[in-house]
Amino acid sequence: MPNTFEAIATQTVSGSSTTNITFSSIPSTYTDLVLVANATASTSGQGMNLYFNGDAGSNYSSTRLYGNGSTATSDRQTSGTFINFALGSFNNGQLVVANIMNYSNTTTNKTVLLRQNTASAFVGALVGLWRSTSAISTIEIIISGGNYVAGSTFSLYGIAAA
Amino acid sequence: MSPILGIYASQISGHLWAPSGAYDSIATVTVGSGGAANVEFTSIPSTYTHLQIRGIARDASTSGSINMQFNTDTASNYSRHAIYGDGSGAYASAASTIAFVRPGFVATSSYGSNTFGAIVLDVLDYANTNKYKTMRSLAGVDNNGSGEMDFRSGLWQSTSAITSIKLYVDGGSNFAQYSSFALYGIK
Numbered sequence: 406m407p408n409t410f411e412a413i414a415t416q417t418v419s420g421s422s423t424t425n426i427t428f429s430s431i432p433s434t435y436t437d438l439v440l441v442a443n444a445t446a447s448t449s450g451q452g453m454n455l456y457f458n459g460d461a462g463s464n465y466s467s468t469r470l471y472g473n474g475s476t477a478t479s480d481r482q483t484s485g486t487f488i489n490f491a492l493g494s495f496n497n498g499q500l501v502v503a504n505i506m507n508y509s510n511t512t513t514n515k516t517v518l519l520r521q522n523t524a525s526a527f528v529g530a531l532v533g534l535w536r537s538t539s540a541i542s543t544i545e546i547i548i549s550g551g552n553y554v555a556g557s558t559f560s561l562y563g564i565a566a567a
Numbered sequence: 568m569s570p571i572l573g574i575y576a577s578q579i580s581g582h583l584w585a586p587s588g589a590y591d592s593i594a595t596v597t598v599g600s601g602g603a604a605n606v607e608f609t610s611i612p613s614t615y616t617h618l619q620i621r622g623i624a625r626d627a628s629t630s631g632s633i634n635m636q637f638n639t640d641t642a643s644n645y646s647r648h649a650i651y652g653d654g655s656g657a658y659a660s661a662a663s664t665i666a667f668v669r670p671g672f673v674a675t676s677s678y679g680s681n682t683f684g685a686i687v688l689d690v691l692d693y694a695n696t697n698k699y700k701t702m703r704s705l706a707g708v709d710n711n712g713s714g715e716m717d718f719r720s721g722l723w724q725s726t727s728a729i730t731s732i733k734l735y736v737d738g739g740s741n742f743a744q745y746s747s748f749a750l751y752g753i754k
Contacts, residue, residue: 409751410590436595436749437621466711470652470718479652483712504705506685507623512745516623516685518705532707532716538681564621566749567592 411435411563418557421447426546426559433509433540435563440503442490444557446548449496454487455503456545457515457535461486464536471521471529488533490546492521499523508541515541588754591615595749602627602741608750609731613694615752620690620732622748623683624673628740631675631708633686634667636733637700637723641666647721654714668721669737671706676743683746684708693729700729 416426431438444453455465463484470479471492482489491499503519517533535541546559596606611618624633636645646663651672673684688704700723707716723729732750736742 408588409592410588466709466714468652468654468707468709468714468716470650470657470716472657477650477652477657479654479657479716481654481709481712481714504621504685504687506621507683507747510745512681513623513683514679514681516683516708518685518687518707520705530705530707530716530718532685532709532714534682534709534711534714536679536682536711564590564751565592566595566621566751 409565413561413563415558415560418553419555421552421555423553424548428544428561429542431542431544432563434565435509436507436566437564438505438508439562439564440505440544441560441562442501442546442558443498444495444559445498445554446494446496446551447554448551449494451494451496451551452549453490453495454547454549455490455533456487456547457537457541458539458543459545460535460537465533467531467533469529469531471527473527488517489531492527492529493523495523497523497525505541511538511540514538591752593750593752595747597747598742598744600744602743604735604741606734606742606748607731611730611732612752613728615694615754616692617753618690618693619751619753620686620688620748621751622686622746624686624746625683625743626673626675626736626740627743628736628738629675629677630736630738630740631672632737633670633673634735634737635670635702635721636667637725637729638727638731639733640723640725644724645721647719649717649719651715651717668702668723669719670702670704671717671719672708672715674708674710678708678710682708682710690729696726696728698726699724
């Protein structure tokens with residue numbers, strides 16, 4: 406039996422000019438993808454924006470639940486051009502584990518369940534929707550300003566159901 | 568390997584289950600046309616430490632709440648907690664002495680077509696006969712203007728090893744076609 410939980414690719418940022426992390430030609434042979442990011446932005450106030458298949462149209466939305474140490478909040482993004490991959494500013498580091506469910510089926514829209522942790526500020530979770538039945542073959546995580554700090558890592562895993 | 572489980576897995580997914588590593592796929596159920604009242608995993612092998620169920624689901628009706636029971640226990644031997652957000656507010660809830668745990672809320676028939684909710688749930692130490700059984704889940708659905716994000720946990724007050732898991736829609740409606748749940752064993 407092939408491995409059920411497999412590492413597909415890892416990207417580790419070097420230098421000071423990386424603003425875009427891309428996983429392309431993602432094989433369609435898994436059931437779910439898991440994307441693990443441990444990243445830091447070069448400046449404050451930046452976010453990480455998640456895109457699928459190069460789609461920059463208003464085809465994304467999300468519902469979020471998070472706490473900042475004193476308040477629990479839920480908010481929503483509608484008809485957005487990306488999914489908010491980061492929770493707040495991450496110049497002190499952010500850890501994200503994203504489950505991209507049934508990414509290769511061509512019947513359902515794509516749902517992402519992710520947990521976000523900005524150790525100095527927030528903990529939360531988000532459910533995101535990409536309104537497309539296309540199989541996901543490319544994932545981009547683009548920083549909204551500045552660059553990813555060297556050492557930031559992004560790892561993509563595939564989980565294959567029986 | 569249990570021949571019963573092997574046959575069961577084969578009928579569902581077309582593959583015979585054979586243990587291989589620390590994270591194994593045990594079985595997958597995908598709902599066909601006409602829907603399904605329940606999704607059940609039976610004859611679960613006791614050779615793992617934890618179980619994980621990963622799935623996408625849609626309620627063919629209007630509830631959206633997914634319930635779970637273990638070992639066909641329908642008595643009031645469960646309790647649950649949740650923290651969830653609906654885009655407007657963050658809420659907490661709890662219930663005790665109840666007949667099921669609730670992994671999450673998924674899409675309903677009023678949601679956009681082709682939109683399904685997602686659940687990733689863990690059942691910890693499921694085969695341990697010295698502990699009650701704990702479930703935790705991350706679940707949610709977004710419908711571009713509505714939806715819910717959930718953190719949930721549940722307790723089954725039984726020290727029996729879990730050999731079967733039943734998932735069903737609260738209120739008695741069906742899982743819609745293309746709902747799919749995959750069971751994994753973790754060593």
